[in-house]
Structure formats: C-alpha cells, structure tokens
Amino acid sequence: QSALTQPPSASGSPGQSVTISCTGTSSDVGGYNYVSWYQQHPGKAPKLMIYEVSKRPSGVPDRFSGSKSGNTASLTVSGLQAEDEADYYCSSYAGSNNFVFGTGTKVTVL
Amino acid sequence: QVRLVESGGGVVQSGRSLRVSCAASGFTFSSYAMRWVRQAPGKGLEWVAAISSDGNNEYYADSVKGRFSISRDNSKTTLFLQMNSLRAEDTAVYYCARGRGAGGNSYFDYWGQGTLVTVSS
Numbered sequence: 001q002s003a004l005t006q007p008p009s010a011s012g013s014p015g016q017s018v019t020i021s022c023t024g025t026s027s028d029v030g031g032y033n034y035v036s037w038y039q040q041h042p043g044k045a046p047k048l049m050i051y052e053v054s055k056r057p058s059g060v061p062d063r064f065s066g067s068k069s070g071n072t073a074s075l076t077v078s079g080l081q082a083e084d085e086a087d088y089y090c091s092s093y094a095g096s097n098n099f100v101f102g103t104g105t106k107v108t109v110l
Numbered sequence: 111q112v113r114l115v116e117s118g119g120g121v122v123q124s125g126r127s128l129r130v131s132c133a134a135s136g137f138t139f140s141s142y143a144m145r146w147v148r149q150a151p152g153k154g155l156e157w158v159a160a161i162s163s164d165g166n167n168e169y170y171a172d173s174v175k176g177r178f179s180i181s182r183d184n185s186k187t188t189l190f191l192q193m194n195s196l197r198a199e200d201t202a203v204y205y206c207a208r209g210r211g212a213g214g215n216s217y218f219d220y221w222g223q224g225t226l227v228t229v230s231s
Contacts, residue, residue: 001172003154036217038155045205045224046147046155051217089155093215097169099145099157 001094004029004102011108012080020105022073022090028100030071034093037066037075041086049088050075077107085109112136112220114206119225122196130225132189132206139187140164143214146180146191148202149224156202159191160209174200196229203227 005023012018022029022037029035035053038046048057050066053073063078073092077084090102118130132144146158159180160169168180179192189206203226207218 034212034216038218045221046218047221048217048219051219052211057219091155091157091217093212097160097167097215098171099160099215101147101155101157104154 001028001098001100004090004092004100006088006090006102006105008103009106009108011110012077013110014080014082016080017076017078018080018107019074019076020088020090020107022075022092022102024071024073024092024100026071028092028094029068029073029090031095032093033068035066035068035073036091037064038089038091039084039086040089046089080109082109112208114208114220114222116204116206116222116225119204119227121228121230124196124198124229124231126196127192127194128196128227129190129192130204130227132191132222134187134189134206134208137208139182140184143209144180144182144189145207145209145214145218146189147205147207147218147221148200149205150199150202153202158204160214161189162214193227196227198229198231201227201229 037050040046054066113135145160161180177195203224205224208220
C-alpha cells in the first residue's frame with residue numbers, strides 16, 4: 001500500500017489560510033469517506049483534527065475544515081495562528097482493514 | 111479521561127524480539143478496536159497492526175506480517191505488540207491508538223505518547 005501524497009511544506013502569515021492536499025487512489029481516498037487529518041507538534045503524539053472527510057472533533061477550532069473531491073482530500077486552516085505550526089498527516093481507510101497515511105506536510109506560520 | 115500509556119521500548123539487537131505494551135484507562139477498553147502506528151525518526155506515520163475489540167481478529171501491514179503479533183487482554187485493559195525478527199528498519203516510535211467508526215477503521219481519536227524501539231546491528 002503506497003502512502004498518500006501530500007506537499008512537503010506549506011506556509012502562510014498569521015490570519016491567512018493554508019490548504020493542504022492529500023492525493024490517493026480509488027482504492028483509498030476515492031473509495032471511502034474515511035479520510036482523517038492529524039496534527040503533530042515536534043516530539044508529541046498525533047492529534048485528530050478532522051475525521052470522516054469533514055467532521056471536527058469536540059475542541060478542535062472551526063478554523064480547521066476538510067473536504068474531498070474524487071481521489072484528493074484537502075485540509076484548510078483559516079485564520080492561521082502561531083500554534084498551528086506543525087506537521088499534518090492525512091489518512092484513509094484502504095479496504096480489508098488496511099490503513100494508509102499521507103507523506104506529511106510541514107506547515108510554517110511566517 | 112481517556113489515557114493510553116505505552117511501555118517496553120528500548121534498544122534491541124537485529125534479529126531479536128521485543129514486546130511493547132499499551133495500558134488503557136478512562137474508557138471501556140473491551141468496546142474498541144485498537145491499532146499500533148509507528149514513526150521512524152524524522153519520517154511519517156505508518157500503520158502497523160490492528161485488533162478487533164474482542165481480540166478475535168488481527169490485521170497487519172505487509173511490512174510486518176509474519177514477524178509481529180498484536181494481542182490484547184481486556185481484563186487488564188492492555189494492548190500488546192510482540193515484535194520478532196527485528197530489523198533496523200523497524201526502528202521507530204510505536205504509538206497505540208484507539209480506533210473509531212466503521213469497526214475502528216475510520217479514524218484514531220486518542221493516541222498514546224509513544225515508546226521508542228531502536229534496533230541495532
């Protein structure tokens with residue numbers, strides 16, 4: 001199972017928006033509405049930010065939103081804040097109890 | 111509150127075995143599928159293994175199939191990962207995570223802090 005493709009980096013100034021793409025295939029991202037996004041600060045465990053494409057867990061700011069079109073999912077962070085600087089990973093169910101993660105994107109707040 | 115605490119990591123020689131554990135608390139452990147996810151130093155996340163809530167079904171990534179074994183003790187609310195025939199490429203932080211949605215296959219809502227396994231040659 002190949003990793004989902006994400007851009008290595010993305011950046012924006014405070015208050016701006018940044019969108020991260022996550023490209024898979026019809027066997028994972030395109031085949032299921034089970035795309036989730038995780039935020040990871042250095043040395044910390046991943047934290048769930050978005051699940052089932054566009055749902056936000058309790059406690060996650062509404063500045064974070066998710067969407068999907070075909071084999072590509074996206075995470076948008078609006079109104080960037082300093083604490084949003086982190087690595088972000090997408091993931092998708094890939095059938096037969098398999099799971100695949102994205103390659104990861106480092107978000108920098110300029 | 112939900113808490114997942116991994117332990118058992120360390121330095122092990124190539125070809126040897128190691129078992130890591132994940133102690134769960136704050137939720138009904140026996141009601142949730144669980145997974146192990148690893149992260150090599152400076153690299154991305156990789157799903158390793160999954161187990162159903164009752165422990166009767168196990169699933170593995172191709173990279174560890176035949177070498178790793180996932181298990182759980184619902185009476186002690188603990189998840190295990192037995193790692194045999196370890197290789198240098200198994201060096202990583204190993205996280206346990208709680209599975210949610212669609213039989214635990216949709217997303218991971220809680221993660222432990224991880225335990226580092228280093229395989230030396």
